[in-house]
Amino acid sequence: MGVVLNVNGKVHELDVEPDAPLLWVLRDELGLTGTKFGCGIAACGACTVHIDGEARRSCVTEVATVAGARIVTIEGLSAEGTTPVQQAWIAHQVPQCGYCQSGMVMAVSALLARNPAPSDAELRKAVTNICRCGTYPRICAAVQQLAAEKS
Amino acid sequence: MAPRRMVLLGGLSATGALVVGYALWPSGRLEHANRLASRPGERFVANWIKIADDDTLTVVIPHCDMGTGIFTSLPQMAAEELDADWTKVRSETAPPDPLFANGALGEGFILSGYDIYPENIPAFLRGTVANSFRTIAEFMDLQVTGGSSAIRATGVYGIRIAAAAAREMLVKAAATRWTVPQRLCITRNSRVIHPESGQSFRYGELAREASALDLSSHPKLKPRSQYTIVGKPVARFDIPSKVNGTTIYGIDVQRPGMLYAAIRIAPVFGGKLVSVDTHAAESRRGVEKVIRLDDAIVVVADRFWRARDAVAALDPVFGDGGHGGVASSNIAGRRLAALNGELKSDVKTGSGRDALAGGRLIESAYQVPYLAHATMEPMNATAHFVDGKLEVWSGTQDGLGSRVQCAKTAGLPLDKVAFHLMPMGGGFGRRLPGSFNFLDYAVRTAMAVPGKPVKLIFTREQDMQHDYYRPNVMSRFMATLDHDGSPSAWVNEYTTDDSANPEAHILYDIPNQAIDVAKVKTHVPTGPWRSVESSWHGFFIESFIDELAHLAGADPMAYRLKLLAQKPRHAAVLALAADKAGWHNPLPAGRGRGVAIVECFKTIVCHVAEVTIGTDGRLKVDRVVSVVDAGMAVNPDGLRAQIEGAILFGLSAALFGEITIDKGAVMQSSFPDYPVVRLADVPDIEIHLIESDAPLGGGGEPGTPPVAPAVTNAIFAATGMRLRDLPIANHTLSMQRQSAG
Numbered sequence A: 001m002g003v004v005l006n007v008n009g010k011v012h013e014l015d016v017e018p019d020a021p022l023l024w025v026l027r028d029e030l031g032l033t034g035t036k037f038g039c040g041i042a043a044c045g046a047c048t049v050h051i052d053g054e055a056r057r058s059c060v061t062e063v064a065t066v067a068g069a070r071i072v073t074i075e076g077l078s079a080e081g082t083t084p085v086q087q088a089w090i091a092h093q094v095p096q097c098g099y100c101q102s103g104m105v106m107a108v109s110a111l112l113a114r115n116p117a118p119s120d121a122e123l124r125k126a127v128t129n130i131c132r133c134g135t136y137p138r139i140c141a142a143v144q145q146l147a148a149e150k151s
Numbered sequence B: 001m002a003p004r005r006m007v008l009l010g011g012l013s014a015t016g017a018l019v020v021g022y023a024l025w026p027s028g029r030l031e032h033a034n035r036l037a038s039r040p041g042e043r044f045v046a047n048w049i050k051i052a053d054d055d056t057l058t059v060v061i062p063h064c065d066m067g068t069g070i071f072t073s074l075p076q077m078a079a080e081e082l083d084a085d086w087t088k089v090r091s092e093t094a095p096p097d098p099l100f101a102n103g104a105l106g107e108g109f110i111l112s113g114y115d116i117y118p119e120n121i122p123a124f125l126r127g128t129v130a131n132s133f134r135t136i137a138e139f140m141d142l143q144v145t146g147g148s149s150a151i152r153a154t155g156v157y158g159i160r161i162a163a164a165a166a167r168e169m170l171v172k173a174a175a176t177r178w179t180v181p182q183r184l185c186i187t188r189n190s191r192v193i194h195p196e197s198g199q200s201f202r203y204g205e206l207a208r209e210a211s212a213l214d215l216s217s218h219p220k221l222k223p224r225s226q227y228t229i230v231g232k233p234v235a236r237f238d239i240p241s242k243v244n245g246t247t248i249y250g251i252d253v254q255r256p257g258m259l260y261a262a263i264r265i266a267p268v269f270g271g272k273l274v275s276v277d278t279h280a281a282e283s284r285r286g287v288e289k290v291i292r293l294d295d296a297i298v299v300v301a302d303r304f305w306r307a308r309d310a311v312a313a314l315d316p317v318f319g320d321g322g323h324g325g326v327a328s329s330n331i332a333g334r335r336l337a338a339l340n341g342e343l344k345s346d347v348k349t350g351s352g353r354d355a356l357a358g359g360r361l362i363e364s365a366y367q368v369p370y371l372a373h374a375t376m377e378p379m380n381a382t383a384h385f386v387d388g389k390l391e392v393w394s395g396t397q398d399g400l401g402s403r404v405q406c407a408k409t410a411g412l413p414l415d416k417v418a419f420h421l422m423p424m425g426g427g428f429g430r431r432l433p434g435s436f437n438f439l440d441y442a443v444r445t446a447m448a449v450p451g452k453p454v455k456l457i458f459t460r461e462q463d464m465q466h467d468y469y470r471p472n473v474m475s476r477f478m479a480t481l482d483h484d485g486s487p488s489a490w491v492n493e494y495t496t497d498d499s500a501n502p503e504a505h506i507l508y509d510i511p512n513q514a515i516d517v518a519k520v521k522t523h524v525p526t527g528p529w530r531s532v533e534s535s536w537h538g539f540f541i542e543s544f545i546d547e548l549a550h551l552a553g554a555d556p557m558a559y560r561l562k563l564l565a566q567k568p569r570h571a572a573v574l575a576l577a578a579d580k581a582g583w584h585n586p587l588p589a590g591r592g593r594g595v596a597i598v599e600c601f602k603t604i605v606c607h608v609a610e611v612t613i614g615t616d617g618r619l620k621v622d623r624v625v626s627v628v629d630a631g632m633a634v635n636p637d638g639l640r641a642q643i644e645g646a647i648l649f650g651l652s653a654a655l656f657g658e659i660t661i662d663k664g665a666v667m668q669s670s671f672p673d674y675p676v677v678r679l680a681d682v683p684d685i686e687i688h689l690i691e692s693d694a695p696l697g698g699g700g701e702p703g704t705p706p707v708a709p710a711v712t713n714a715i716f717a718a719t720g721m722r723l724r725d726l727p728i729a730n731h732t733l734s735m736q737r738q739s740a741g
Helices: A022-029 A084-091 A101-114 A120-126 A136-150 B029-037 B070-082 B103-111 B150-178 B203-211 B304-312 B328-340 B352-358 B399-410 B437-448 B460-465 B534-551 B556-563 B568-581 B636-655 B707-719
Strands: A003-007 A010-014 A048-051 A054-057 A070-072 B005-012 B018-025 B042-046 B049-052 B057-061 B089-093 B186-188 B191-194 B199-202 B259-265 B273-275 B287-293 B296-301 B344-349 B360-368 B380-386 B389-394 B417-421 B454-457 B473-481 B487-496 B512-519 B591-600 B603-613 B619-629 B684-690
Touching: A003 A022, A010 A022, A022 B304, A048 A101, A054 A101, A084 A101, A084 A136, A101 A120, A101 A136, A120 A136, A136 B636, B029 B042, B042 B150, B042 B203, B049 B150, B049 B203, B057 B070, B070 B089, B070 B150, B150 B186, B150 B191, B150 B199, B150 B203, B191 B203, B199 B203, B259 B304, B259 B437, B259 B460, B287 B304, B287 B437, B296 B304, B296 B437, B328 B473, B328 B487, B328 B512, B352 B473, B352 B487, B352 B512, B360 B534, B380 B437, B389 B399, B389 B437, B399 B417, B399 B437, B437 B454, B473 B534, B487 B534, B534 B556, B534 B591, B534 B636, B534 B707, B556 B568, B556 B591, B568 B591, B568 B603, B568 B619, B568 B684, B591 B707, B603 B707, B619 B636, B619 B707, B636 B684, B636 B707
Parallel strands: A003 A070, B057 B089, B259 B454, B389 B417, B487 B512, B619 B684
Antiparallel strands: A003 A010, A048 A054, A048 A070, B005 B018, B042 B049, B049 B057, B186 B191, B191 B199, B259 B296, B287 B296, B344 B512, B360 B473, B380 B389, B380 B454, B473 B487, B591 B603, B603 B619
16 A cells, blocks of 8 residues: 655655645655755745646645656756756755745746746736845746747 | 964054054964864965975964855955955854964054953943953954954954065065075065066965975055055955855754754843743654753654754743843833933033033934844754764854853863854844854753754744844933034933943034943843844934934034034945935925934945825835945945845844844744845945055944935935934824924
8 A cells, every 4th residue: 555656757656645645755755855945835936846747835735636747857857957946046046045046946947947038026916935134036037038938 | 492483463553554463473383273274285384374395375263154255355444455366365264272363453442552451342342251351362262253343453453464464474485586686576476486587486386395384574565546446346255155055054964863953042131931831842743852951841852843843842831030020111211210210321421411411402312222133044053063073063253262152151162163164144143252142052952862962943033032132221311502503512322221322422523522421231031133223323413413403493414514524434324425425405395314423433324314294194215325445345245235225134134134032032933023124125235445545344234324314314214203212113103393493
């Protein structure tokens, strides 16, 4: 008995409780520590991953609910190395402590996948992740650059 | 045997004189450094400076990386003096060994006029190494990152000098090989060149010989006019691994056979564990052990979520340590009573408070609540106690101090304790010595499960309810204005939970001043919070001076400028802010503009905030224009990032930040009841850096203090409402009649 998860294209059969939080299964069972714990109640977004392409907060996602879904973490965001979002993050020198940035990159990547050229207002509404270092102005600048390249 | 080498710690003092401090390197110390922190093919040439055979220059940083960029800007300072090829420069964290204590920090504070007595120790260092350091020697046994000190102390008084000395040693080694005078050699791009003959050596070819030479006692430092690396925006080394999830923070440490621990600490500070029925936890899947500590219960399990859920399933009974009746409201009453009692005089100029009799009296009281740090990475540490030795991994703001603390908690000698300083998800003062509860609990947990590494993680709720808070304090001002509206008397009576705060001293030229202090201590633990005392005195002073300006019928900008006429740097900062913010451009009804200026850790910052108050009372901070004089910026893009971050950190506190106490315990538990700024709340931020001739100031903290008063002064300009306590969210904003003038 267990739960079968498809994470970053790999299938894992795991002996965990069905209601185990995806965040901790990723971190403690699979060693994928790029996804971060921030609050445990879906309030901060540090744990954001993609479930079938949608940004989801893994700390409140019970593993049984995503069995069979396509789960992507920061480690699996791209097979070809640094994505345009990550490149823009480097170009704009976005991170400070960097702890929230996995979640930020995942949240922004999911937004851009459905809306490649979001307005600043759309970005601010869609991405509610918390950054305590205050990297938000650079996140806006980086996304505006990505949007400009698309439109 | 006589000391073989000596490293200089020195630099230019504020007055321009060459100040030199010495840190002796006893014989064998270089070898010790190499044993601790060198790989094959590289060696230390001077303190903090390693040069490898392939020319790689590695700067060994005696600080932590909490995201401020010092792991790039300190190497810039070294590379500058060494004329290094920037593409060959790296940095790494110094081991938590006394050899790498950042004594330069102590030197820096001594040189900048602090006397090292306990009452004069800056607050961010208080509590360090068990409150015991009374001597410079002890003071230097630290690796603290705080007080915005890395650049202006370690960099200016340490790394820069060592790099200049290393450069001279490389030149000497080359000149000796060529048998030419050193003065005919130049350095460029990590090479020593003899232009006359056209010969050159790479640094990597010279490093071994150079490292055997005595350091020059007075290395020549470059003047700022010759800088080519310092002062240029460079890409930070740490960023690529922070966008792809590969940076390993403290919470990410993995050890073979590692267990996980979750904790519930007595909710009332000082309370003890009375009783607990552990059965409910012990029968759960994965639970290895339930540990009763004197003031907490810990569950150790094979996975974190199992430990977390098991500890939540317990129903422990905790005592309240006699503090169960304490609430924020009665703390406020105690503060007021203290201010009405006997005060200790800190500053008296002119005829002090007697001058209040000479004119119209203005009186205002201000207060701020407790604040949590709420770092994104909750507090955690991994500890492994085996065969009488302890090994600990954690992100803290003092690696050596952490090691000392862990040894003390474990009752082990220092040489039985290893500490691995990890990158951390935010510090803001939370991880300084004196605030190490997470290390203590992790060590005590590990001692209870010997042989097994265990990672203790605070849940967000435990993190928020067992912080060391920015203190809850108040200030009561009195002033009188003379015939032209200038303040003739300034009286500030304030509470502190510590000693007198130099940050209460004012920049403004006011002839009669009395600044008096009342100490109010509660059971709530307090600690440094980004910009420390400046974070509240900045709000108090810059709000009250704004009140005086309006009462005098003066423009708040012009009023400040007049009172800063004798301080040209401050006046220049204000003037540029007025210009860039369009201070004199009128705003429509419902909008307002406010100014505040604070000097913090030797950096002067002025913010002009623009706000809109909707007809529904909703506040929007539209724009913050910031002018910063930090002397110069080592990495201007890095300094801008710090100011942006400091503004938003201060804005979170101004708008929403409040920790309240009820029945002796913290009422807030996570981001829903302790909100912080998100993307939707972020104003347009515009930063202007001024390069002055002043010594370098701090970068990480000075942007925070002027935020709250700039915003509340803007609210006053828009509405006529003077907010004298924070957060702003506690106030219902509406249009009041504008005050006279």
